[in-house]
Every structure is written in structure tokens, then in C-alpha cells.
Amino acid sequence: MSNEDIIRAFHLMWDNFPEAVTITQKSREIVAVNKKAAEYGLKAGIKCSSIGKPENHKGCQCDKAVDTGEAQFCTYEGAFGKAYGYWIPIPEKPEWIIHFGVGYAFEYPKIDRSPSKKIESIHGLTKGTDLEAATAALAQGEANGVMMYYALARLAKEQGLNEVASTFIESANQEAVHAGFYAVLSGKVQKDFWQFVAGVAKAEYSGKTKIKGLADMVRAAGFTAAADEMEIFAEQEWHHGVVIDELIAKYAPKDAVSDGKKWICGVCGYEHTGDNPPEYCPVCGQPSTVFKEKPEGLHGATKGTELDFLAKEAARAEINGTLMYYALARLAKEQGLDEVAEVLTASANQEAKHAGFYATLNGKYPKDFWELLDRVRAAEYGGEANVKAFAEKFRAAGLTQAADEMEIFAQEEKHHGVVIDELFQKYKPDFKPADTSGKKVYVCPCCGYKYYGDLDAEPDNWTCPVCAQPKKDFKLMEAAPKAEVGQKTFVCTICGYEHVGDAPPDVCPICGQPASVFKEKV
Numbered sequence: 001m002s003n004e005d006i007i008r009a010f011h012l013m014w015d016n017f018p019e020a021v022t023i024t025q026k027s028r029e030i031v032a033v034n035k036k037a038a039e040y041g042l043k044a045g046i047k048c049s050s051i052g053k054p055e056n057h058k059g060c061q062c063d064k065a066v067d068t069g070e071a072q073f074c075t076y077e078g079a080f081g082k083a084y085g086y087w088i089p090i091p092e093k094p095e096w097i098i099h100f101g102v103g104y105a106f107e108y109p110k111i112d113r114s115p116s117k118k119i120e121s122i123h124g125l126t127k128g129t130d131l132e133a134a135t136a137a138l139a140q141g142e143a144n145g146v147m148m149y150y151a152l153a154r155l156a157k158e159q160g161l162n163e164v165a166s167t168f169i170e171s172a173n174q175e176a177v178h179a180g181f182y183a184v185l186s187g188k189v190q191k192d193f194w195q196f197v198a199g200v201a202k203a204e205y206s207g208k209t210k211i212k213g214l215a216d217m218v219r220a221a222g223f224t225a226a227a228d229e230m231e232i233f234a235e236q237e238w239h240h241g242v243v244i245d246e247l248i249a250k251y252a253p254k255d256a257v258s259d260g261k262k263w264i265c266g267v268c269g270y271e272h273t274g275d276n277p278p279e280y281c282p283v284c285g286q287p288s289t290v291f292k293e294k295p296e297g298l299h300g301a302t303k304g305t306e307l308d309f310l311a312k313e314a315a316r317a318e319i320n321g322t323l324m325y326y327a328l329a330r331l332a333k334e335q336g337l338d339e340v341a342e343v344l345t346a347s348a349n350q351e352a353k354h355a356g357f358y359a360t361l362n363g364k365y366p367k368d369f370w371e372l373l374d375r376v377r378a379a380e381y382g383g384e385a386n387v388k389a390f391a392e393k394f395r396a397a398g399l400t401q402a403a404d405e406m407e408i409f410a411q412e413e414k415h416h417g418v419v420i421d422e423l424f425q426k427y428k429p430d431f432k433p434a435d436t437s438g439k440k441v442y443v444c445p446c447c448g449y450k451y452y453g454d455l456d457a458e459p460d461n462w463t464c465p466v467c468a469q470p471k472k473d474f475k476l477m478e479a480a481p482k483a484e485v486g487q488k489t490f491v492c493t494i495c496g497y498e499h500v501g502d503a504p505p506d507v508c509p510i511c512g513q514p515a516s517v518f519k520e521k522v
Contacts, residue, residue, distance in 0.1 A: 141467030150356025180326025
């Protein structure tokens with residue numbers, strides 16, 4: 001590249017930058033200036049060292065940048081407070097560097113962290129209604145979807161399919177937001193959440209010890225790479241506790257975190273305050289029987305104890321943590337606490353990543369994931385109609401805002417199917433599903449996922465890989481009778497059930513959805 005080409009590129013890149021920028025030689029002679037530098041009287045041919053007082057150039061890193069070939073920077077007091085100076089080498093011209101400061105000529109706007117306008121609360125709207133169970137199931141299903149997508153992203157990353165992995169992560173993040181929404185609707189977490197959050201912080205602190213102990217076991221088994229990542233997870237768990245304590249100190253009302261009888265979850269370390277332990281641990285989902293009363297004044301009573309913390313339990317605990325953090329983030333957003341919501345969302349993302357890791361570690365999903373993804377694609381498309389139908393029930397019940405958001409979720413579910421289609425077109429254009437002729441077909445009534453084969457051969461604790469519905473809820477789909485001349489065939493867009501007749505059935509016998517979700521088969 002010629003000198004003229006470099007200077008031309010410099011002007012294209014830097015002329016509209018709000019700070020003064022120059023190309024300067026090691027001799028300190030200026031080669032080119034951008035528009036802002038010209039406004040300050042700088043021009044090619046003069047030496048930058050001649051500008052201002054000599055002491056102003058004491059921190060100059062020009063020589064070091066040229067000699068090492070690496071960018072250098074320093075801090076100094078500028079016109080608007082702390083400023084930063086940069087010296088960036090130009091590889092095609094070793095004696096030239098790009099030199100500029102940030103905060104010298106332009107005052108950058110400060111980030112506004114004041115509380116934003118609160119959004120309308122949806123907390124507990126379905127609690128105690130006939131929609132509560134369905135909402136809770138949706139929350140768990142979406143949370144399980146987060147784990148599934150992060151596990152698929154991990155598998156794709158291992159195979160060098162970075163675009164595929166990025167797509168899965170985007171879908172996981174949306175599923176996680178949905179899960180938090182449904183958890184807030186069903187009142188799964190407390191609206192006045194500070195006492196609850198304080199218990200979560202203690203669980204995160206103890207989680208570091210537990211995960212490190214599990215990592216040691218994994219390392220002893222010879223899985224070094226997995227153990228290395230798990231030790232990073234352990235540090236992240238501790239960090240979650242640290243940032244929560246910081247949020248409590250900064251935002252929690254006085255006496256929001258009260259003293260009382262303490263109960264410790266024997267699986268994840270969550271600390272509950274109250275006369276009795278909770279019915280279920282809100283972090284890892286374990287029943288009240290795993291809780292033990294914490295002795296007075298003994299912080300971290302479970303720390304260092306040996307727990308049966310296998311990978312499957314770890315995955316379930318992490319995904320419950322994801323659901324919880326997104327629900328808390330939603331509550332914080334409703335109260336105008338944007339910084340709190342951002343921190344909780346970041347923790348949720350890390351929890352979800354951990355869950356995908358553990359699910360990958362124990363082989364929950366097949367390594368060759370395309371066959372599974374093909375069925376997930378169908379379930380996501382069906383999910384659009386499923387969530388829309390559910391939204392109609394909310395709207396009929398007068399929960400307009402919840403219904404509006406759920407209709408957006410429905411479009412996002414469909415979008416997941418669309419992007420999966422694009423991945424197949426790009427990476428598996430010749431994909432053909434496995435031959436399922438002659439096999440039984442079982443359908444998940446929640447998401448429409450189809451299982452081909454003998455479901456009775458699966459263990460009793462087997463669950464839907466998409467939404468975590470239990471094996472017992474799956475329904476056997478009988479083969480549709482052949483339509484006679486003049487008869488119509490209607491297909492359920494949720495689960496694929498086919499009905500022959502003059503009109504669709506009032507209710508799908510497989511997934512329970514109304515006639516409105518059926519379409520006539522062409």
C-alpha cells in the first residue's frame with residue numbers, strides 16, 4: 001500500500017471522528033490530520049512535539065508503539081475530566097502511527113442510570129386462577145428450551161459451526177426472557193424480592209465450592225477440558241453473589257432483608273428466611289425435604305460438605321436459576337431498576353450457559369443434533385399457534401398486556417423455526433429425516449415435539465427435550481383414517497394430528513388446542 005493510499009484510507013476512516021487524530025512519524029513529524037485536528041491548527045509537516053508545553057508530552061508512547069508494533073495508551077486529565085491517549089501502529093508503514101485522544105476535544109454523554117419509567121406489573125396475575133398451572137408449565141418449558149439451545153450451541157461450536165451456534169444462542173436468550181415472563185405471571189418468585197435475592201446470593205457463594213468439588217471429580221475421571229470450564233463456572237457463581245450483595249447495598253430499602261429462622265437447601269445452598277422451609281427450592285427446584293435449618297451465626301453451613309451433585313442435577317439447578325434470574329430481572333424492570341435488571345440478566349445468561357454445558361456433559365442431546373433439530377423446528381412452528389391460542393385465553397380473561405407480550409413471543413417462536421430452516425438450507429441442504437415408517441408416534445401436548453418409537457423403553461424420568469414435559473403426558477398419535485372422496489382432512493398446526501371430516505374437531509384429542517388451530521390439508 002502506497003503512502004497516498006494510507007493517507008486516503010485515514011481520511012475515510014477518521015475525518016468525521018469528534019476528536020483530533022493524526023498520522024505521526026516516529027520523528028514526531030505529522031503526516032496527515034483529520035478535520036477536527038485541522039480545526040485545532042494541526043497540519044502536515046509540523047512536529048507534534050512542538051505543540052504546547054514540553055511537559056505535556058511526558059507520557060508520549062510513540063516510540064514504544066513503533067518499536068513493539070503494539071498499540072499503546074495512557075490516561076491524563078483532559079478538558080472534560082479523565083481522558084485517554086492512544087498510539088496505534090500502521091503495519092504497512094512501521095514508522096507511522098495513528099495518534100488521538102478520547103475526551104480531549106469532545107464531551108461524551110454520561111450513562112444515565114437513574115430509574116426509568118416503570119412498566120405495568122404482571123406479577124402473580126395467574127396465581128390462584130385456572131391458568132396458573134398452564135403458566136407454570138410454560139415457564140418450565142421455556143426454561144428447558146434455554147438449556148436445550150445452549151447445549152446445541154455448544155455442540156455446534158465444537159463442530160466449527162459458529163453461525164449455527166450464534167443463532168442458537170439468540171433463540172436461547174429469547175426463550176429465557178419468555179421463561180421469566182411466565183414465572184412472574186404465575187408468581188413463582190416474590191414481588192418484593194430483596195429477601196429472596198439475599199438468599200440467592202448465599203446460594204451462589206456456596207455454589208462455587210460445590211462446582212469446584214464436582215470439577216475435581218471430573219478432572220480425576222480424565223476430562224480435563226470439561227473440568228477447566230467448570231472451574232470458570234465456579235468463579236462466575238461466586239461473582240453472582242458479589243454483584244447481588246452490591247445491588248442489595250445500593251438499592252434495597254432499609255430492613256428489606258430481615259433476620260429470622262434460616263433454612264439451607266442441601267443441593268444448591270439457597271438460604272430461605274421464614275418459620276418453615278419453602279415447598280420447593282426456587283433456585284434448583286428440590287422439595288422442602290432437602291432443606292435443613294441453619295444454625296445461628298454459622299455462615300455457609302453446607303460449605304465443604306459432600307453432595308450428590310451429578311451433572312443432571314447440576315443442569316436442572318442451573319436452568320431453574322436461569323428462570324429465576326430472568327423473572328427477577330422482569331420484576332426489577334417493572335420497578336424501574338434498569339441496572340438491577342441488567343445485572344440479573346447477565347447472571348441468567350451465565351446460568352443458562354452452565355446448564356447447556358452440563359446437559360452436554362451428560363449427553364442429554366445427541367452429538368449429531370440435526371435429527372433432533374428437525375423435530376425442534378416443527379415444534380417451534382407449532383409453538384406460534386400454541387402461544388397465540390394461549391394468549392387469546394389471557395385476553396379473554398382481561399389480561400391484555402400479558403396477551404400482547406405473548407403474541408410477540410409467538411412470533412419469536414415462529415422465528416426460531418425460520419432461522420432453523422435457514423441453517424438447514426445452508427449446512428444440511430440434503431438432509432432427510434430418519435425413516436419413521438411403521439413406528440409409533442408420541443406427541444408432547446405442550447410443544448408438539450414428536451417421539452418416534454417405543455416410548456415405554458425410555459426411563460420413567462424421561463422428559464421432552466424441548467419443553468421438559470414428563471413422559472407420562474405424551475400421547476400416542478393414531479394413524480389418521482384415509483379420507484373418502486369428498487371428505488376433508490384437517491391438520492392440527494400444534495401437534496400434527498390429522499382429522500377426517502367436514503370440519504375440524506372442537507378440541508384436538510392430542511394437544512387439547514381448539515378448532516381454530518386446525519388447517520385444511522391440501
